[in-house]
Structure formats: structure tokens, C-alpha cells
Amino acid sequence: MDRDPRVCVFGEDVGHYGGSYKVTKGLAEKYGDLRVLDTPIAENSFTGMGVGAAMTGLRPVIEGMNMGFLLLAFNQISDNCGMLHYTSGGQFTIPTVIRGPGGVGRQLGAEHSQRLESYFQSIPGIQLVACSTVYNAKGLMKAAIRSENPVVLFEHVLLYNLKERIPDEEYVLSLEEAEMVRPGEHITILTYSRMRYHVMQAAKTLVNKGYDPEVIDIRSLKPFDLYTIGNSVKKTHRVLIVEECMRTGGIGASLTAAINENFHDYLDAPIVCLSSQDVPTPYAGTLEEWTVVQPPQIVAAVENLCQ
Amino acid sequence: MAHLTRRTADLLKPFSVALSSMRLLTTTSTTPITVETSLPFTGHKIDPPSRSVETTPQELMTFFRDMALMRRMEIAADSLYKAKLIRGFCHLYDGQEAVAVGMEAAITKKDCIITAYRDHCIFLGRGGTLLECFSELMGRKDGCSKGKGGSMHFYKKDSGFYGGHGIVGAQIPLGCGLAFAQKYSKDENVTFALYGDGAANQGQLFEALNMAALWDLPAILVCENNHYGMGTAEWRAAKSPAYYKRGDYVPGLKVDGMDVFAVKQACKFSKEHALKNGPIILEMDTYRYHGHSMSDPGSTYRTRDEISGVRQERDPIERIRKLVLSHDLATEKELKDIEKEVRKNVDEAIAQAKESPMPEPSELFTNVYVKGYGVEVRLLSYIYFIVRYSVCFDFFLLLSAKVTEDALYLNLLTCDRYMLFSSPVSGVVNICSFSCMPCLTVSMMDQGFC
Numbered sequence: 001m002d003r004d005p006r007v008c009v010f011g012e013d014v015g016h017y018g019g020s021y022k023v024t025k026g027l028a029e030k031y032g033d034l035r036v037l038d039t040p041i042a043e044n045s046f047t048g049m050g051v052g053a054a055m056t057g058l059r060p061v062i063e064g065m066n067m068g069f070l071l072l073a074f075n076q077i078s079d080n081c082g083m084l085h086y087t088s089g090g091q092f093t094i095p096t097v098i099r100g101p102g103g104v105g106r107q108l109g110a111e112h113s114q115r116l117e118s119y120f121q122s123i124p125g126i127q128l129v130a131c132s133t134v135y136n137a138k139g140l141m142k143a144a145i146r147s148e149n150p151v152v153l154f155e156h157v158l159l160y161n162l163k164e165r166i167p168d169e170e171y172v173l174s175l176e177e178a179e180m181v182r183p184g185e186h187i188t189i190l191t192y193s194r195m196r197y198h199v200m201q202a203a204k205t206l207v208n209k210g211y212d213p214e215v216i217d218i219r220s221l222k223p224f225d226l227y228t229i230g231n232s233v234k235k236t237h238r239v240l241i242v243e244e245c246m247r248t249g250g251i252g253a254s255l256t257a258a259i260n261e262n263f264h265d266y267l268d269a270p271i272v273c274l275s276s277q278d279v280p281t282p283y284a285g286t287l288e289e290w291t292v293v294q295p296p297q298i299v300a301a302v303e304n305l306c307q
Numbered sequence: 308m309a310h311l312t313r314r315t316a317d318l319l320k321p322f323s324v325a326l327s328s329m330r331l332l333t334t335t336s337t338t339p340i341t342v343e344t345s346l347p348f349t350g351h352k353i354d355p356p357s358r359s360v361e362t363t364p365q366e367l368m369t370f371f372r373d374m375a376l377m378r379r380m381e382i383a384a385d386s387l388y389k390a391k392l393i394r395g396f397c398h399l400y401d402g403q404e405a406v407a408v409g410m411e412a413a414i415t416k417k418d419c420i421i422t423a424y425r426d427h428c429i430f431l432g433r434g435g436t437l438l439e440c441f442s443e444l445m446g447r448k449d450g451c452s453k454g455k456g457g458s459m460h461f462y463k464k465d466s467g468f469y470g471g472h473g474i475v476g477a478q479i480p481l482g483c484g485l486a487f488a489q490k491y492s493k494d495e496n497v498t499f500a501l502y503g504d505g506a507a508n509q510g511q512l513f514e515a516l517n518m519a520a521l522w523d524l525p526a527i528l529v530c531e532n533n534h535y536g537m538g539t540a541e542w543r544a545a546k547s548p549a550y551y552k553r554g555d556y557v558p559g560l561k562v563d564g565m566d567v568f569a570v571k572q573a574c575k576f577s578k579e580h581a582l583k584n585g586p587i588i589l590e591m592d593t594y595r596y597h598g599h600s601m602s603d604p605g606s607t608y609r610t611r612d613e614i615s616g617v618r619q620e621r622d623p624i625e626r627i628r629k630l631v632l633s634h635d636l637a638t639e640k641e642l643k644d645i646e647k648e649v650r651k652n653v654d655e656a657i658a659q660a661k662e663s664p665m666p667e668p669s670e671l672f673t674n675v676y677v678k679g680y681g682v683e684v685r686l687l688s689y690i691y692f693i694v695r696y697s698v699c700f701d702f703f704l705l706l707s708a709k710v711t712e713d714a715l716y717l718n719l720l721t722c723d724r725y726m727l728f729s730s731p732v733s734g735v736v737n738i739c740s741f742s743c744m745p746c747l748t749v750s751m752m753d754q755g756f757c
Contacts, residue, residue, distance in 0.1 A: 008491070034491060040521070042514035045480040049518065052421070052484020055469055058491060079474055080481060087460040088470065089453035090674040125675050148677035 001031055004059065007145055008035045010050050011063030020065050021101055021160045047073035047098070051080045054094045059145060067102030067154065068114035081150045082125035097144040098152045103194055103244055104292050105157035110280035113288075115245035117154055117221050121254060128221035129175050130154040130192040134164035136219060139173030147175060154221070156194045178225035180232075184214035186306055187238040190229060190255060192218045195242045195293060202298035211302060221251050229255075230263055237268040238305050242293055247275040269305050274298065337363040340634060344569040345626075351551050353558035353587070356576040360568040364636045366412065370567050371627045371642065373411075374404040375649045377428040378624060380437065381597070383653050384427065384444060388601045392661070393444045396473075397458045399597040400428040402565075405623035406531055406591050407432040409570025410499060414578060417494070421469040421482040422501035424459035425531075425595075429501070433468035435461065437656035438663075447663035454666045455674070467496075476502060476509030479528065483515040486526035486586075497525040497581045499574070505536025507550045516586060520557050523585035527577045528554070530590045531564065537599040538608045551590035558584075564591030565621040594621065 001007045009015075009024055015038040018025035028036040039046040043064060050060040064070035070077065077098060084092050104113040117128055127149055131137040137155070144151035181196065182203060191199045196217050203213050214232055218225060233239055239259060241252040252273035259271055274293045281291055339361045348355035381401040387393045400407070403425070410420070411432040422429050427440055435451060443450025444458055452460050452471075461471040469485060472478040482500025489496050506512065507530050519526040530550040534541050541548040551559030558580070562573040570591065577587045594617045598605025605614070631637050637645075 034522075037522075040514070040517055042511075042518065045483070045511045045514035045518060048477060048480025048511065049484035049487055049515065052469070052481035053488040053491070054484070055481070056419075056485055056488040058488050075474055075477055076480065080472075080477060084470075085677065086674045087452055087456040088462040088464075089451065089455055091452070091462050091464040092469075093677050127676070 001027065001035065004145075006057060007059045007061065008037065008053070009061045009063065010037045010039055010046050012039055012041055012065045014038060014063055019063070021155075021157070023155075023160075024063070043069050043072040044076055048076040048080060050096050050098075051076055051084070051094055054096045054150075055084065055092045059095045059097075061097045061099065061145060064098065064100035066112050066114075066157075067100045067116045068111055070098065070100060070116060071114070071119070074119070077120065077126070077150075077152070078123045082123040085125055085149075093148045094150045095145075095148050096150045097141070097147075098150065099141075099144075099155060101155045101157040101160070103154075103156040103158065104276070104281055104288065107283055107285055107288055108157070108281075109283050113281035115250075115276070116152075118245045118250040120152055121222050121251060126150045126152055126222070127175055128152050128154065130156075130219060130221055132156070132159065132193050132196045132217055132219070134162050135166050136173055136179060136217075138166060139171055140175065140219065142170075142172045143175045146172065151175065154193060158194055176220045176223060176225055178219055178228040179217040180214075180228065181217050182213065182215040184212040184236070186212045186236060187214065187240060187302055188229070188232040188236045189213050189215045189240045189242060189298070189302070190218050191215065191242040192221065192251070193244060195244050198293060198295050199242050199298055202295040202302070205295065205299050206302055209299075209303075211306060213302060218255070224255060224258055226258060226262060229259065230266075233259060233263045233266050237266055239267065239271045240298070240301055240305060241271065241273040241275075242298055243273070243275050244292060245275060246278050247273070248278050250275050272301050272305055274301055335365050335368075337365055339363055340367070342568050342630065344563065344572065345566045345621075346563045346569070348569070348573065349551070349561040351549075351554070351559035351561075351588075352556075353560065353580070355560055356572050358572075360572045362568065362571075364634070367627060367631055367634070367636060368645075370408055370412070371624065371631060372645055372649065373408045373432065374567070374624045374627065375646050376437075376652070377401070377404040377407065377431055379646070379649050379653045380427065380431065380440065383657060384441075385597065385601065387441070387444065387657065393458065393601075394446075395457055396424065397444070397601040398425040398599065399601070400425050400595065402596040402617070402622070403531060403533060403591075403593045404428055405567040405570055406501075406529075406564050406593055408623075409567040410529075410574045412567075412571045413574035414497070414499070416466040417496045418578070419467040419469055419482075419485045419489070419496065419498040420501065421478050421485060421498065422471070423475065423478055423503060423506065424471070424473050425503070426459070426461045426471045430461040430463060430468060430471070433463050434466040435463050435468070437653060438659050441657050441660035442663045445660055445663075446665065447660060448666040448670070449660065449663040453670060453674075455670065476506040476511050478502065479506070479509070479512045480515040482528070483519045483524055483526050486519060486524035486581075487522070490522070490524055495582060497527055497578050499527045499529055501529045501531055503536065504530060504532040504534060504541045504548070504550060505539070505544065507532075507553060508545055516554055516557055516588075519586040520554075525581040526586045527574075527581050528557075528586060528588045530588065531593055532590055533593050533595045535595075535599065535608060537603065540608065549590075551588050554586075554588040557586050557588055559588040559590065561590045561592065564593030565617075565623045566626060567623055 013020055014024040015028035015036045047062055050062040053060050081094050084094055102115055129140050131140045144153050189199050199215055206213050214236055241255055243252045245251055252275050256271045256273050277291045282288055342360050342362055344358045347358050378401050381399045388397045407428045439451040446454045448454050459473040479500050479502055482498050486498040532550055536544050551561045560573055563569045573589055580587050
């Protein structure tokens with residue numbers, strides 16, 4: 001926001017309150033109430049306003065207090081955010097960033113535990129990015145703000161408290177690149193967002209059992225970084241996808257199709273996709289645990305695939 | 308005697324020429340004429356402006372010409388649609404021309420206008436050309452949106468016309484966003500967000516209005532009330548069809564939308580208001596002669612008598628015609644000549660638009676994303692290669708590739724299908740086609756290529 005006076009923030013309680021997850025803490029004091037705009041609870045309209053402002057050249061960062069609330073703004077995100085560059089024949093660019101926390105938290109209930117990446121993935125014209133670490137959150141956010149395209153940045157409710165040392169100097173990450181978390185030889189595990197941590201936990205167990213998994217955090221949910229993924233498949237010949245969104249129509253489903261289409265000859269086994277169950281997230285703690293993929297399931301899947 | 312009459316006739320001839328040339332001079336003159344609007348304005352929580360509007364002969368003639376052009380364009384679009392040159396949806400604006408023309412007369416091109424799908428005439432008013440209009444309607448590449456938008460997606464960024472939107476009511480929050488940007492950059496301009504009586508019942512209107520009023524955005528919400536939301540009359544859709552009052556805490560003005568001077572006065576008034584006090588709602592009482600769109604005959608929910616009655620009593624072009632004639636600014640014949648000229652212009656534009664080619668196949672994939680998105684990785688070199696497509700496809704792809712260490716971005720120059728293939732030629736190149744990517748990312752399986 002220092003670098004570019006056109007960057008502004010829209011969202012509920014982003015200003016004086018500092019953001020429901022404190023992401024925008026301190027910004028309103030520094031930049032004023034117009035640049036860090038506290039909106040009323042009207043997702044459809046303030047998303048639309050953000051798109052309208054972007055049409056004139058401003059660069060709004062629109063926050064959904066919880067990603068699930070952005071379903072109310074679906075029309076604005078899909079038709080106006082995503083498609084205006086195309087339907088205007090290139091006259092308007094919509095450099096918005098739509099961000100917010102999503103994913104399954106700690107017993108937040110079904111409506112507050114939604115994963116919208118699967119709903120948004122078909123929208124032409126937008127980019128979907130999921131950050132997972134402190135380092136990539138900063139880099140991807142910067143890249144998203146600087147991008148001329150509309151970017152939906154998926155953050156995760158449970159990852160806000162992570163602490164990590166990051167470089168002092170400025171860095172910007174590429175929005176379309178996947179991250180190689182742990183190189184390996186036996187199997188490619190593709191994951192994103194919070195599941196990365198479950199996968200890394202499972203990886204520890206797997207290493208102890210003698211497996212050498214290659215873990216890739218795909219980060220870019222649309223478009224997929226098939227270059228990195230392809231190279232990995234070429235090396236290991238086995239793929240396991242671990243994701244938090246639902247099985248049906250999820251990111252994993254699209255990724256499975258993409259890998260099958262492109263790298264079929266390199267696969268020694270069918271691609272296995274571990275996703276959350278196709279159910280509304282229950283409130284009870286044990287049930288909630290079972291909707292999401294847990295490390296023991298990942299270990300079991302790898303062992304199965306590597307037989 | 309005959310000799311005398313001939314001489315007087317000769318004497319009179321230069322006189323009459325002089326008289327007519329005097330009249331022609333007045334059509335370009337800027338001496339003010341005061342006109343009264345047909346009806347007084349009705350205000351809601353605001354004092355309405357006066358009924359007296361200043362105009363000039365030049366402005367009157369411009370109004371006549373512009374509205375005649377819009378009317379002719381819409382009728383021509385009707386014929387083109389019936390000839391199946393325009394497909395899909397086509398929503399015509401004839402009858403409502405006064406709103407477009409009156410609004411333009413009150414504002415500058417730096418002010419923004421955003422509207423819904425009945426946008427052809429507003430586009431024209433904002434400076435769009437007939438060629439761009441007809442080309443876009445017929446899906447040709449000379450269209451304002453390169454043929455990719457269609458009737459409902461006309462835009463003209465350089466003169467502040469933000470479209471052109473298909474989803475009812477979705478343009479209202481966008482309009483408030485435009486007003487927000489205007490307030491943000493402090494540029495003393497306003498935004499007119501147009502919507503219909505059907506959209507007046509959308510929740511997002513009230514959400515956006517609340518925000519506009521909360522932050523004093525220079526937004527003017529204009530309800531073009533043509534009394535029918537597609538096939539539903541306003542009294543069947545709205546508990547309170549007094550749309551100018553629906554803003555509650557936001558002031559409103561009811562305007563005779565068939566009177567171009569009333570529209571001009573109201574827009575001038577609201578621009579001043581919005582810059583000082585924030586949003587205002589204008590309800591334009593107008594009428595469309597055509598049905599909702601070309602697929603709607605327009606007579607199942609209203610009588611033909613009603614339509615012809617409005618045409619007789621309130622037609623905006625007739626009103627100007629009467630004014631011009633009564634002020635002796637032009638003769639009937641001259642006005643008819645203008646209409647003929649307008650018709651000629653429209654026909655020429657249609658002929659030119661018909662010549663315009665369809666967009667290139669590669670245009671399918673352009674403008675989905677802004678090129679050069681993401682962070683470009685290190686550039687190594689350009690490599691040109693020809694890959695012969697095997698299996699069942701027999702076309703050559705001429706590919707120019709920008710090679711980087713991490714990814715290859717290909718621009719397919721000649722290709723009418725994007726397909727996945729593997730080539731038996733040295734180097735297996737798989738082109739992964741992502742839906743809607745303008746550049747295809749190629750992952751190099753082997754490093755050698757021919």
C-alpha cells in the first residue's frame with residue numbers, strides 16, 4: 001500500500017477492528033478510512049464495488065471475512081471480475097485480489113468451514129492461489145496485488161498463527177509456480193494449504209518406514225503448474241493428491257484429470273486422491289476430524305500405492 | 308403583366324433565398340431559448356429544480372439529429388435481427404432516446420455512465436460509432452468489444468462508458484465502485500448508474516445505495532422506468548412503484564423521461580447535488596416501443612393502443628420536431644432531410660459492418676487473462692520449431708516459443724484447435740491445454756527438439 005497509492009482494502013471490519021483475523025491490523029490508522037474501507041455486511045455489493053473501482057484503475061484487495069461469505073458475491077466474482085476483460089474486448093482490466101480465510105477450522109460449523117476453490121475453479125479469467133506458509137503468504141500476496149488479473153487468494157483459518165523467519169528484503173513469488181517442499185523418489189504427493197502440514201507429518205512417518213516421498217505444494221490452483229508436477233511424475237511415476245476440498249468436483253478431481261491427460265504414460269499406478277468427505281462439516285470434534293484427511297490416512301495411501 | 312410578375316418573382320427570389328439562409332444560420336446559433344418541461348419535477352426529500360430549461364437552436368438540432376440516429380439505429384437492428392445477422396439477445400431502446408441524449412447534454416465524457424443491457428444508444432451517446440455498434444451486434448472483429456461481447460456488452464473506456472451488463476442489477480454496485488474511485492481520486496466527476504424498474508427490486512441496489520450514502524459517493528442512480536420488467540408490469544412486481552422514493556434516506560427526483568429537456572435539467576441538477584451531498588435517485592418515466600427483447604412481441608402484456616398512444620402523445624423525437632418547427636429553426640422538409648441523412652449513415656454503417664470479418668480463431672483465447680501475468684522467469688532465447696502433428700490430425704503448428712529454464716510459453720499462431728498430442732519427432736512435446744489460457748504452458752519432457 002506504501003508503494004502504490006491505488007491499492008486499497010475493502011472488507012467487513014478490516015479498518016478499525018483490524019480484521020477478524022488481524023490481517024489488516026494497523027492499516028486503517030496508517031492509511032485512513034477511505035483506503036481501508038469498513039464495509040457494511042453486503043458481500044455482493046462491496047465485491048461489485050471493488051470490481052467497479054478496479055475498472056477505473058484502482059487495485060482493491062477485497063476481503064471476505066470468511067471465504068464462505070463470498071458465495072453471496074459469486075455473480076460479481078464470476079461475471080464481472082472474471083469476464084469483464086474478455087467481454088470488453090480487453091478494454092478493462094480488473095486487478096483485484098479477493099482473499100479471505102477458508103477451510104475447516106476448529107468446530108466452526110458447516111457454513112463457516114467452506115472450501116470455495118472447487119466452486120471458483122471453472123470461472124474463466126481469474127487465477128486461484130492458495131498460500132500455506134508465512135513465506136509464501138507474503139510473496140503470493142504481493143504478486144497478487146501486482147498482477148493485472150483478478151486473483152482469488154485462499155488463506156486458511158488455522159494457519160494464521162504460524163510464525164516463521166522471513167527475509168527482510170522484498171520478494172515476490174510467482175503466482176503460477178508450485179513449491180517443492182521435499183524432494184523424493186518414490187511417490188509424488190501433491191497438496192496445498194493446510195493439508196501440506198498433514199502431509200509433512202505423514203512424511204515423517206513415511207521416512208521412518210523407509211519411503212521417500214516427494215512433496216509438492218501446488219500453490220497455484222488455477223492454472224496448475226504442470227511443469228513442476230510433470231517433472232515430478234516423470235521421476236516417481238506415482239501420484240497421491242491430498243486436499244481439503246470436497247471429493248466431488250474438487251481441485252483434486254481436476255488435477256487428476258489434468259495429470260492423466262498429460263502424463264498418462266509416466267504413471268505406474270492410478271492417481272489416488274484423498275479429499276474431504278462430501279458432507280457438510282459437522283460441529284462435533286471427532287466427526288469434524290473424520291471429514292478431513294488425517295496423516296494416518298496419507299501414510300496408508302502411500303503404502304498402498306507403493307506396493 | 309406577366310412580365311411584371313416575372314420580375315417580381317425574380318425580385319422575390321433572392322429575398323426568399325436570403326430568408327432561408329437566415330434561417331439556416333439560426334440552426335447553428337447559440338442564442339438561448341427557454342423551454343418549459345412538459346411536467347414539473349416531483350422531489351423526494353429534496354427541492355426539485357425549476358421547469359425552465361435553457362437551450363439553444365444548435366442544441367435543439369443536435370438533440371433531433373442524435374435521437375433520430377438512435378431511433379434509426381434501433382429499427383435497423385430490429386431488421387438485422389430478423390434477418391438473423393444479429394443473434395442471441397437484442398434489447399432495443401427506441402422510445403427511450405431522450406434519456407440517453409438528455410443525460411449526455413448535462414455531463415462530460417469524464418463522468419462515468421454504466422447501464423444494463425439496453426445499452427446501444429447510450430454507447431452511441433458516449434461517442435461510439437455506428438460501425439463499432441453494428442459490428443459488435445453482428446459479432447465482427449471491428450466491434451467495440453472485438454465481437455466477443457455482443458449486444459449486452461458494449462464498452463467505451465476512453466469516454467467513460469462502463470457498459471453493458473447482462474445480469475439484472477449487477478451493474479449498480481459496479482457503478483458505486485466507479486463513484487468510489489472518483490471520490491478516491493478526488494476528480495470532481497460523477498457516475499450515473501442506470502437500471503430498470505425490474506432491477507429496482509434487487510437487493511444489491513439497496514446495499515450499494517446504503518454504501519454510497521454512507522460514504523457520500525458521487526453516484527447518481529437512474530431508474531429508467533419503462534413500466535415493464537420484461538413481461539411484468541411494475542405494479543405487479545413492486546409494492547411501491549414510486550422508485551424515486553425507494554431510496555428512503557436518499558433524495559429522489561421523478562422526471563418525465565420522454566422529455567429531453569427534463570432529463571437534461573435533472574441530470575445537471577443531480578450532478579451538482581452528488582458532488583456536494585452524495586447519492587441521489589432519478590426516476591425517468593419513459594417507455595419502450597419494442598418488447599423487452601427481440602424475442603418478446605411486446606403485446607401480450609400491454610395493448611397496442613397503449614403503445615400507439617404513447618407514441619402519439621409523448622414521443623421524444625416528435626416533441627423536438629414540434630419545438631423546432633414552432634421556433635422556425637427548420638422546415639419540415641429540412642427535418643425530413645436530416646432523417647434521410649441519418650438513415651443513409653446507418654445503412655452505410657451496416658454495409659461496412661457486414662464487410663467486417665469475423666474475429667480470428669485465436670481471439671477465442673485472448674483477453675481471458677492479461678498477458679504477462681505472474682512473474683516472468685528468466686528468459687533464455689527464442690526458438691522456432693515446426694512440429695508435425697501425428698495421429699489423426701494433419702495440420703502444422705508454427706510455434707514460436709519463449710524458452711525459459713522453468714517453462715515454455717507458446718503462442719499458437721495458426722491453429723484452429725488446441726489439442727493434446729504427442730509427437731513421434733524427436734522430443735516429446737505435450738501441449739497441455741488449459742481452458743481459457745491465452746498462452747499454453749508446455750512442459751518439456753525431453754530437452755531436444757528439431
